[in-house]
Amino acid sequence: xxxxxxxxxxxxxxxRRYANALVRDPAEADDLVQDCLERAVARxxxxxxxxxxxxxxxxxxxxxxxxxxxxxxxxxxMAPIQAVDQAFLSVxxxxxxxxxxxxxxxxxxxxPDEYRAVILLVTVEGLSYAETARVLDVPLGTIMSRLSRGRxxxxxxxxxxxxxxxxxxxxK
Amino acid sequence: MTVERPISEDDLQAFLDGVLEESRRDAVAxxxxxxxxxxxxxxxxxxxxxxxxxxxxxxxDQPLPAELSLNALIERRRKSLAGRRQIAAVAxxxxxxxxxxxxxxxxxxxxxxxxxxxxxxxxxxxRVYAADTDxxxxxxxxxxxxxxxxxxxxxxxxxxxxDLQAAGYRFLGGRLVTTPNGPAALFVYEGPATDRLAVMxxxxxxxxxxxxxxxxxxxxxxxxWSRDGLGFSVVAPRASSDLRPVAEDVRRQLSIS
Numbered sequence: 001x002x003x004x005x006x007x008x009x010x011x012x013x014x015x016r017r018y019a020n021a022l023v024r025d026p027a028e029a030d031d032l033v034q035d036c037l038e039r040a041v042a043r044x045x046x047x048x049x050x051x052x053x054x055x056x057x058x059x060x061x062x063x064x065x066x067x068x069x070x071x072x073x074x075x076x077x078m079a080p081i082q083a084v085d086q087a088f089l090s091v092x093x094x095x096x097x098x099x100x101x102x103x104x105x106x107x108x109x110x111x112p113d114e115y116r117a118v119i120l121l122v123t124v125e126g127l128s129y130a131e132t133a134r135v136l137d138v139p140l141g142t143i144m145s146r147l148s149r150g151r152x153x154x155x156x157x158x159x160x161x162x163x164x165x166x167x168x169x170x171x172k
Numbered sequence: 173m174t175v176e177r178p179i180s181e182d183d184l185q186a187f188l189d190g191v192l193e194e195s196r197r198d199a200v201a202x203x204x205x206x207x208x209x210x211x212x213x214x215x216x217x218x219x220x221x222x223x224x225x226x227x228x229x230x231x232x233d234q235p236l237p238a239e240l241s242l243n244a245l246i247e248r249r250r251k252s253l254a255g256r257r258q259i260a261a262v263a264x265x266x267x268x269x270x271x272x273x274x275x276x277x278x279x280x281x282x283x284x285x286x287x288x289x290x291x292x293x294x295x296x297x298x299r300v301y302a303a304d305t306d307x308x309x310x311x312x313x314x315x316x317x318x319x320x321x322x323x324x325x326x327x328x329x330x331x332x333x334x335d336l337q338a339a340g341y342r343f344l345g346g347r348l349v350t351t352p353n354g355p356a357a358l359f360v361y362e363g364p365a366t367d368r369l370a371v372m373x374x375x376x377x378x379x380x381x382x383x384x385x386x387x388x389x390x391x392x393x394x395x396x397w398s399r400d401g402l403g404f405s406v407v408a409p410r411a412s413s414d415l416r417p418v419a420e421d422v423r424r425q426l427s428i429s
Contacts, residue, residue: 004242004246005242005243005246008242009242012236012240012242013231013232013233013236014232016231016232016234016236016240017228017229017231017232020228020231021228021231026231029231030237030239030240033240034239034240034245037240037242037245038245038249041242041245041246041249042249102227103223104220104223104224104227105224105227105228107220108224119224120224122189123189123221123224123225124221124224124225124228128191129186129189129191144181144182144185147185148181148182148184148185151185151217151220152213154220155213155216155217155220158216158220
């Protein structure tokens with residue numbers, strides 16, 4: 001396997017996770033990742049030699065996802081949340097866990113795209129602030145403020161969804 | 173450390189994410205001790221981060237589907253590039269073919285003017301008219317006078333059918349024919365073995381005085397020349413007879429008239 005393979009392959013699972021979290025449709029997420037990898041392979045020679053492969057790959061994927069959202073929204077198509085949640089639930093080992101996951105993901109879905117992307121990249125994908133800034137092509141300060149506001153919004157969205165979960169717990 | 177920068181929101185986020193520089197970490201920890209609401213907020217953030225990671229973790233743990241195999245992608249790309257190169261090669265080949273066809277057109281396409289064109293036109297008209305078994309001529313030999321006036325008028329120059337009896341060819345008649353270089357007179361004769369011979373003549377814009385040259389094309393032979401701005405061509409099937417003496421005979425007769 002080439003250098004390209006050694007650098008790209010370890011990132012693929014994370015790319016799939018990020019794509020799934022953004023588009024919430026497993027098939028479409030894998031389509032995005034495939035597009036991303038094809039572009040990465042095709043443009044391997046064009047990437048900055050000093051740039052890190054991981055943020056470069058996430059940037060390609062993110063831009064593909066944004067373009068697809070725009071296209072979908074122009075056509076007035078919204079993500080099928082119910083179907084998506086079922087897909088996520090199907091991999092949940094226990095029902096209670098499944099419900100908790102559905103809650104946090106549903107809350108995440110209600111966030112503006114730019115908050116969602118920053119939270120996912122920093123919290124789930126483990127990118128540094130600087131890497132996240134490169135992926136989203138915005139200044140570091142913007143990343144920091146989006147992270148702060150996004151986390152606050154997510155917390156309030158979770159709090160709004162909380163009574164349902166509490167109620168179910170009490171029933172159990 | 174008597175003077176400390178105030179704790180910012182960025183510090184809190186960085187503390188939460190474990191990326192705050194060591195010198196600030198203690199300061200933030202002390203700040204959180206005396207600001208329970210800030211501490212509670214960070215605890216909430218940490219919990220929601222854990223919930224997110226847990227919710228999304230299975231997606232990264234699933235085995236990769238075949239279409240996301242990097243080796244397969246690279247291989248597919250290699251093939252498609254090879255295909256594209258083939259298409260490019262074919263396109264370049266066609267382009268070269270087209271260009272060389274364009275540049276070679278003089279070599280393969282019939283001449284448009286001059287004595288060579290006349291020879292070609294005579295052969296073409298022989299093929300259409302003289303070779304026609306039923307109606308090779310428009311005006312037969314018994315209307316020779318009418319024929320002579322007609323074609324002379326149309327060619328705007330006096331022309332008449334030569335007499336080739338001495339060479340064994342009987343005059344059948346003639347017609348006005350068309351060529352890319354204007355109208356021409358075509359006179360048709362029949363040999364002893366019912367083989368046809370044609371004499372075509374038309375005014376020449378170029379090559380007005382040319383000595384005899386021979387053409388051979390599509391099973392037909394021709395001898396072509398021009399004199400004083402009038403072009404002549406004698407055409408017969410290949411090897412039916414030696415055309416040269418006939419052509420000499422025609423030239424002699426027409427230069428006298």
